[in-house]
Amino acid sequence: MSQRYLSGETRSQAITQASALSTSGYRLTFDLLGEEVEETSQADQALAEYEALLQDLLAAKMEINLSIKPSQFGMGMNWAAGIERARQLGQNVANANGFLRWEMESSETVDETLEGFSKLRETCGTAVGCVLQSMLRRTAQDAKSLIGGTQKLNVRLVKGVYIEPPEIAFQEPAAITRNYIEVMEDLLRGGAFVGVATHDPAIIEALRNLLKSHPEYLKRCEVQMLLGVQERLRMETRRAGIPVRVYLPYGHAWRAYVLRRLRQNPRLAGLAFQGMFGGRERLKA
């Protein structure tokens, strides 16, 4: 089951799959599985693996686009040390003309993650981008603050995969989608590059309509989708002329990752690996 959603356990398997997808016209981003590390050595290993991946991508002359989770780099254990690891990677990625996505995790980490993003931009500049989650009520304001900054902004917009309380997060799928579309428009109007990360046909339709009235946005957006999910929509989107980036997770940590998710939310049982970045409908199943 995992084979559909995972590009492999090793980076060479991930690179092989990336080459094939790239030949079919897709952009790629690589994600080493793992999060919430509890030992410094695990965070160091994550950094070392990403550095090795960077070297392999350079050798293969492939685009360098990496996604990292703050907690995987140890930000939860020691904020400064976590940011320093990310900064080190970000600097090397920037030197290689690549891009590093600093992902977003659960709501209690949003402030420190955005603070970390601002720190990373001091040294890595536009080679680093962040993630905003439309389910959070604060996101519209966060987007406005980020747009107001001086540097060019690159945001991946997602609905958000974590279960959050109603005080801080929209619960209704329609409200989450509405907020998504509004924030997407705000970000594009504000000059940001937007990674429209979704498998929701309604959002992709909204993007396509927006591009009809604002064709100039096309060079500042792309759709992003997880490997193995909604492949028909992925193909249709690309054929419609919108660039699509596929998110390629790889690594050995998938068992622990899936089991942890299942422990957190037993309703995900039966969905197994799909629960990795599972949609709300699925969480409610």
Ligand SMILES: Cc1cc2nc3c(=O)[nH]c(=O)nc-3n(C[C@H](O)[C@H](O)[C@H](O)COP(=O)(O)OP(=O)(O)OC[C@H]3O[C@@H](n4cnc5c(N)ncnc54)[C@H](O)[C@@H]3O)c2cc1C
């Ligand atoms: C490239 C990318 C990066 C992401 N990064 C983050 C991040 O940094 N932080 C974060 O909180 N979240 C992240 N997410 C997850 C995101 O927040 C959502 O949980 C997830 O994308 C599902 O929302 P959706 O917009 O696809 O809409 P949904 O309404 O949830 O899904 C639309 C339809 O797509 C299908 N679908 C959606 N997800 C899956 C799945 N996993 N398996 C099978 N079918 C599925 C279903 O058919 C569903 O009906 C990321 C998602 C993507 C695509």
